[in-house]
Amino acid sequence: MSNDAVANAGDTASHQGAKRHGPPVKRLMAPAVLFLMVWMIVPLAMTVYYAFENYNLMMPTMRGFAGLGNFEILLTDGTFWAALGHTLTLVMACLAITVSLGLVLALLFNKTFLGRGVARTLAISPFFVMPVVTGLLFKNMLLHPVYGIVSWAMRTLGFEPIDWFAHYPMFSVILMISWEWTPFALLILLTGLQSLPEDQIEAVRLDGASRLQEFRHIVIPHLGQVLYVVVMLESIFFLTSFAEIYATTSGGPGTATTNLPYYIYQNAFFQYDIGLSSAAAIAAVILANIFAFFLIRFVAGNLNAGGQR
């Protein structure tokens, strides 16, 4: 309503002034905004609604307001808490590995050496591999307990081969996701390193600062912002890991690798429990928002300070 009023006011103004004023800003923006409304905001609102409903596709007659019923079931379901724990383990472990390894590799690839461009390109390639492919590649050709190349390497070195996905399922999932995402951290941190303030580095070098001092006082503060972005973005992607688990462990053995997305998927697609899985989805949204809150604040702050860098 009020939008229309503003739009009309804008149109009127444009007719009064010269024709060149009064661009159709609203009409240019509307398609994108409406699209996001319909495909994101409306479904999200519906998820909230379902979370308070008794709604199981197998029992179509038993519908109605459930109050906090779904949340009570959820909070007393051991699998949900396990899934929440697995989700956090996955996020923390993958963050620790990808960010630290990514930082070391970014520092390495920031130096000049023979064939650096090609080496860097090879090193970041895992990021472009489709997650399902990663899953099957690791489960079969690399980590298969008998025929995988890792098992062969272990036998050759005199060790007993390990059935990674059966005995260390979470480790295996973390390994796969870290392999895919270390290149992402590397790429972004490297871009950050390459935009270091060269003049400042020159200046402290002239002042006789040691390499360590230079690193601590110039590189780390500058990289701090970039690190922040990497950590936040990666946590949001790690929180929603799905395809790697789908293609390998299917959440098992037992529920050993069932994370929140997989838990919701199972409850919706195999238990047909719309109410319960919606309640779990709300939990996932809240968790993602805790991380997103900080990132969005950062991005918005960056927007205002846009001209500076």
Next chain:
Amino acid sequence: MEQKSSLGLAVIGWLVAIVMFFPILWMVLTALKTEQSAFSMVPEFVFTPTLESFKTALSQNAGYWHYAFNSLFTSVMSTLIGLALAIPAAYAMAFYPSKRTDFTLVWMVSTKFIPAVGVLIPIFLVYKTLGLIDNNWGLIALFVGMNLPIMVWMVYSYFKDVPKDIVEAAEIDGASTLATMFRVILPLALPGLASTGLLALILAWNESFWSLTMADHNAATLAAFIASFKSAEGLFWAKMSAASVMTVAPIIVLGWFAQKQMVRGLTFGAVK
């Protein structure tokens, strides 16, 4: 001294590159083997390469083309529709900023942080009612929704690089908003638009969550095709690898060219 240290660096750097790239290389090598030699306890590093597995994967029966077509169709269409929606919005925000521009931009990023599972259930139910399950257009719409915030931000940041005077000059000459956009600004921002499209294409092609939950067979993409090898337990490693290589290779090559744009797009312009 300098020579020596850079040689050491080169060795470490290449070692890292080889370790990271090895799984992909191993997949390519497996794809070039026969099924018997692919599934062997002692891996064969030296062998006569054969394209047999590629032929099997491409044969009518295995249906690579069906899935490849769906992947190509959904990613290209979603990219084009995404650009058609993102360009006008970004144009309005970049050249006619208002008090609400910042809010709108941040709101768009925030929709990107609704996890897909958060909207999975209503979308599944609504799609079921509308017959959009296992439908190319249903997937395309989801890919557009997934990529639109990134695309608006990227196009916006490229438009911001275009001097505002150009728009003003064109308008003083009497060009309409649309004419200015199409004839003056879009050609100038073309490289940026191309990179935006490239990133959207890569993300849509690799998308796995919606492809695995919203499609069965008719609209199934390569992600579903590869996932169908899940239970094969060693029977078709060479064929699985060949199909995977054909799924991953085009995107890796595109990705090599899109490295810089990737950073800009995925960090919402926070890191350039």
